[in-house]
Amino acid sequence: MTQPTDPVISIHGLKKSFGDLHVLRGIDLDVSRGENVVVLGRSGTGKSVLIKIIVGLLKPDAGSVIVLGQDVEKLRDQELDLFRQKVGFSFQSSALYDSMSIRENLEFPLIRNVRDLTQGEIDRAVEEALDDVGLSQTINQMPSELSGGQRKRIGIARTLMLKPEIMLYDEPTAGLDPITSIEINNLINEVKERFKATSIIITHDLTCAKSTGDRVAMLLDGRFERVGPFEEVFADPDERIQQFYNYKFVD
Numbered sequence: 001m002t003q004p005t006d007p008v009i010s011i012h013g014l015k016k017s018f019g020d021l022h023v024l025r026g027i028d029l030d031v032s033r034g035e036n037v038v039v040l041g042r043s044g045t046g047k048s049v050l051i052k053i054i055v056g057l058l059k060p061d062a063g064s065v066i067v068l069g070q071d072v073e074k075l076r077d078q079e080l081d082l083f084r085q086k087v088g089f090s091f092q093s094s095a096l097y098d099s100m101s102i103r104e105n106l107e108f109p110l111i112r113n114v115r116d117l118t119q120g121e122i123d124r125a126v127e128e129a130l131d132d133v134g135l136s137q138t139i140n141q142m143p144s145e146l147s148g149g150q151r152k153r154i155g156i157a158r159t160l161m162l163k164p165e166i167m168l169y170d171e172p173t174a175g176l177d178p179i180t181s182i183e184i185n186n187l188i189n190e191v192k193e194r195f196k197a198t199s200i201i202i203t204h205d206l207t208c209a210k211s212t213g214d215r216v217a218m219l220l221d222g223r224f225e226r227v228g229p230f231e232e233v234f235a236d237p238d239e240r241i242q243q244f245y246n247y248k249f250v251d
């Protein structure tokens with residue numbers, strides 16, 4: 001297999017267990033600059049654990065995780081803070097602050113992380129971010145007044161406020177109807193084009209995987225058993241992969 005050029009995320013021999021539960025058993029993955037890689041896997045296979053290790057929220061038991069040229073495990077305090085500004089994490093729950101307006105939610109990462117900005121600069125950044133996700137009209141609303149899809153978009157806009165080099169999306173379409181899901185998939189692709197961001201997208205939504213992934217990485221039994229373009233991975237006759245692809249409705 002050809003190696004991706006200029007990897008911004010480079011993971012090798014990564015292992016993580018919780019007691020007797022061996023979740024990640026030897027993960028290898030290189031993600032190139034500007035690439036969207038989708039991590040697919042059934043519930044409980046360790047997708048969120050992997051993302052948490054990439055941002056330094058969990059420590060691996062073995063292996064190396066090099067992100068933007070830095071060994072994540074060795075980052076401390078201020079280095080870790082700076083690193084996390086470059087790596088945006090879009091949570092499954094959107095993670096908006098319910099007591100803050102949309103404007104305040106978007107201002108928050110800037111006020112917390114960037115010094116010496118004028119109110120005018122902050123206002124412009126908020127307006128631009130809302131425009132990016134097509135929700136300018138919600139600026140003075142509260143999160144509870146928005147739909148699930150709108151909250152997801154605002155969550156993504158908030159992550160984009162710090163112009164991260166890497167975006168990590170945890171189940172971006174979970175709980176959304178198919179049409180709203182397509183809008184979120186389009187937004188993920190726009191973020192790639194406009195911000196030249198490198199992204200990892202965790203999902204079990206095959207439509208999301210197909211439309212946003214330059215490559216998909218199939219997590220099976222703690223390893224990436226197949227990594228490649230969507231069609232290539234799902235052309236594999238392996239029963240576990242076909243089972244994932246051909247899941248049936250149960251009535």
Ligand SMILES: Nc1ncnc2c1ncn2[C@@H]1O[C@H](COP(=O)(O)OP(=O)(O)OP(=O)(O)O)[C@@H](O)[C@H]1O
Nearest residue numbers: 018021023041042043044045046047048049050204
């Ligand atoms: N801090 C922790 N302590 C103990 N076990 C954990 C911890 N974090 C995760 N696990 C376990 O690791 C396994 C993988 O969890 P993870 O959340 O990564 O799954 P997932 O693939 O993201 O699932 P889903 O698609 O349902 O979100 C689960 O069995 C979970 O219970």
